[in-house]
Amino acid sequence: MKKDYTGIVKSLGAVLLGxxxxxxxxxxxGANPFKGFFFLFRxxxxxxxxxxxxxxxxxxxxxxxxxxxxxxxxxLFNIGAAGQMxxxxxxxxxxxxxxxxxxxxxxxxxxxxAALLGGAIWGIIPGLLKARFNVHEVVATIMMNWIAxxxxxxxxGNYFTAGxxxxxxxxxxxxxxxxxxxxxxxxxxxxxxxxxxxxxxVIVIKFILDRTTLGYELxxxxxxxxxxxxxxxxxxxxxxxxxxxxxxxxxxxxxxYYTGYSTNIxxxxxxxxxxxxxxxxxxxxxxxxxxxxxASFFGLLHAGKGFMSANTGIPPQISDTIIAIIIxxxxxxxxxxxxxxxxxxxxxxxxxxxxxxxxx
Amino acid sequence: xxxxxxxxxxxxxxxxxxxxxLLITALGGLYSERSxxxxxxxxxxxxxxxxxxxxxxxxLEVAIPNFSIVIGLVVGTVAGVIFSLxxxxxxxxxxxxxxxxxxxxxxxxxxxxVFLARTITGSGNIxxxxxxxxWDVPLLSKIPVIGPxxxxxxxxxxxxxLIIWGLSWFLLYKTSFGxxxxxxxxxxxxxxxxxxxxxxxxxxxxxxxxxxxxxxxxxMIATYAGEFNGTxxxxxxxxxxxxxxxxxxxxxxxxxxxxxxxxxxIANASQVIPQFESFPPLVLKIFPYVVTLIALVLFSKxxxxxxxxxxxFDLSGK
Numbered sequence: 001m002k003k004d005y006t007g008i009v010k011s012l013g014a015v016l017l018g019x020x021x022x023x024x025x026x027x028x029x030g031a032n033p034f035k036g037f038f039f040l041f042r043x044x045x046x047x048x049x050x051x052x053x054x055x056x057x058x059x060x061x062x063x064x065x066x067x068x069x070x071x072x073x074x075x076l077f078n079i080g081a082a083g084q085m086x087x088x089x090x091x092x093x094x095x096x097x098x099x100x101x102x103x104x105x106x107x108x109x110x111x112x113x114a115a116l117l118g119g120a121i122w123g124i125i126p127g128l129l130k131a132r133f134n135v136h137e138v139v140a141t142i143m144m145n146w147i148a149x150x151x152x153x154x155x156x157g158n159y160f161t162a163g164x165x166x167x168x169x170x171x172x173x174x175x176x177x178x179x180x181x182x183x184x185x186x187x188x189x190x191x192x193x194x195x196x197x198x199x200x201x202v203i204v205i206k207f208i209l210d211r212t213t214l215g216y217e218l219x220x221x222x223x224x225x226x227x228x229x230x231x232x233x234x235x236x237x238x239x240x241x242x243x244x245x246x247x248x249x250x251x252x253x254x255x256x257y258y259t260g261y262s263t264n265i266x267x268x269x270x271x272x273x274x275x276x277x278x279x280x281x282x283x284x285x286x287x288x289x290x291x292x293x294x295a296s297f298f299g300l301l302h303a304g305k306g307f308m309s310a311n312t313g314i315p316p317q318i319s320d321t322i323i324a325i326i327i328x329x330x331x332x333x334x335x336x337x338x339x340x341x342x343x344x345x346x347x348x349x350x351x352x353x354x355x356x357x358x359x360x
Numbered sequence: 361x362x363x364x365x366x367x368x369x370x371x372x373x374x375x376x377x378x379x380x381x382l383l384i385t386a387l388g389g390l391y392s393e394r395s396x397x398x399x400x401x402x403x404x405x406x407x408x409x410x411x412x413x414x415x416x417x418x419x420l421e422v423a424i425p426n427f428s429i430v431i432g433l434v435v436g437t438v439a440g441v442i443f444s445l446x447x448x449x450x451x452x453x454x455x456x457x458x459x460x461x462x463x464x465x466x467x468x469x470x471x472x473x474v475f476l477a478r479t480i481t482g483s484g485n486i487x488x489x490x491x492x493x494x495w496d497v498p499l500l501s502k503i504p505v506i507g508p509x510x511x512x513x514x515x516x517x518x519x520x521x522l523i524i525w526g527l528s529w530f531l532l533y534k535t536s537f538g539x540x541x542x543x544x545x546x547x548x549x550x551x552x553x554x555x556x557x558x559x560x561x562x563x564x565x566x567x568x569x570x571x572x573x574x575x576x577x578x579x580m581i582a583t584y585a586g587e588f589n590g591t592x593x594x595x596x597x598x599x600x601x602x603x604x605x606x607x608x609x610x611x612x613x614x615x616x617x618x619x620x621x622x623x624x625x626i627a628n629a630s631q632v633i634p635q636f637e638s639f640p641p642l643v644l645k646i647f648p649y650v651v652t653l654i655a656l657v658l659f660s661k662x663x664x665x666x667x668x669x670x671x672x673f674d675l676s677g678k
Contacts, residue, residue, distance in 0.1 A: 138459055143652050150646050324472070328468060
């Protein structure tokens, strides 16, 4: 059997078009795109510290990307990763600040569980509303995002600030995912224990999807809800389970971001990583390892943008713009797919002619 | 009783100012969804109008102060229309997932406008000197009770938006154009077989939504915002909620937009209103979102959503 590369080609095509659009934008504001991209990518890989930061940024994106991708597999669009991530971060921060006298390993474990549960609860609510009342999950998760925003705003703002009113107190070293030896090894990079969590999550999610009954049922519901119901799969339960796991993954993203990449939680911000997770999931064709690679690529774009901006004067938002354009082209991938099929058909045609029509 | 009336009179202009962009954006969403295209890109389209309006007003306010705001409103609307074409092309021609395309619009609008704003001003914020001056409607503002509430301290954009609302109701329900547009959202194949150009109607629906959301963003900069800062803080999503809460009907949207406008204004002003002091601010802030969720639960059994909304139309699949 021939391997089907359509998924990879679609993703690479979208990336290419996104980069081209980014180049056009650079030209439009009078900058040199070659210089721009040179500094953008060099900013991500020129030193071991920066290279570590690529994966420090990717850590969170892998988890929000997995969250969106997992829900996608059940046919659900989780636009609420941002809110679930916030609540996960809130729970972890509250535990970290309140029980800092516990031994480190136990404290981190508690924070892990708190973030997982917090995110899962924030995911279960829209799941329940969808399963029980057929409320569209897109609208429900958007509402949950804003509820999370205000819950964090007042919980942190009223009880956990120190000094600045707009952010929580800084977590003590025992309650951070950062490892001093790793930070030292990578010359001060933000890379932390979170990367282990996210890679493990990739492996676990891949296992659930490919090797378990639960994964099979969730995918069946995603393919065809009615057929799945007819086959005896409990569709409502699958929807709730899927949103719960998606929420838990996003909650862990909050753990890695607010207690690893950052060391406190800021209020009044819906984290962009939640929405970038949609782009990561789509670019990764909703497969766990696809998510890993696309998150790493976005990590590269984000890690280098400050360096590029400092050296070329191009605003750092070019990275976010390129990511947004990539997701637009992924959404319209039918277009790329058609081109690819045409190209393949054209090649097959040529082959046929050159080999005298023996091919298939 | 007297205090209560005073309070209402005091917060009314703020509530209306906040309601108007919400109302016009939700109305835009109505055109799009009625034609059969889900548009969760309203938030991004508002940002585009917000940005284009701010840039235009800033550029013209010294040279032609009397017209700069009007031109800004027009440019904001046009920018919204142009940007919405991206969504229309993706969801109508390429049959993309409309929710994903809308998400891309939101992300792109947020990133691109700040990118351009930073190129223009360096900081990413674009402030204008003076917005629209509030105005008392002659004669009508002298009517007791109603006068101070509805006709005093108003922005002229409020009246423009209300006129557009009235015209939209007429257009959607009393003209053959409206009937065709709604048919495309309910039963596109039936509409097509009756000779309606579904593709064209859907383009019109999406472009209306872009224009009205763009106008909503431009109204924000021209009235209460004062400065472009790259976000409309979830107002576009709230407009989407108002559209659903209002059950895809002009009158329902008007009611829902006012409800959200007041809920948000009361939440923001709760510290200065003695009657609301006892409520925890968190409860007031999340009130609109929780109510939307409850409303969705209550209405979900008898949803009036256009039946074909969100479904790509493919003539060959007829």
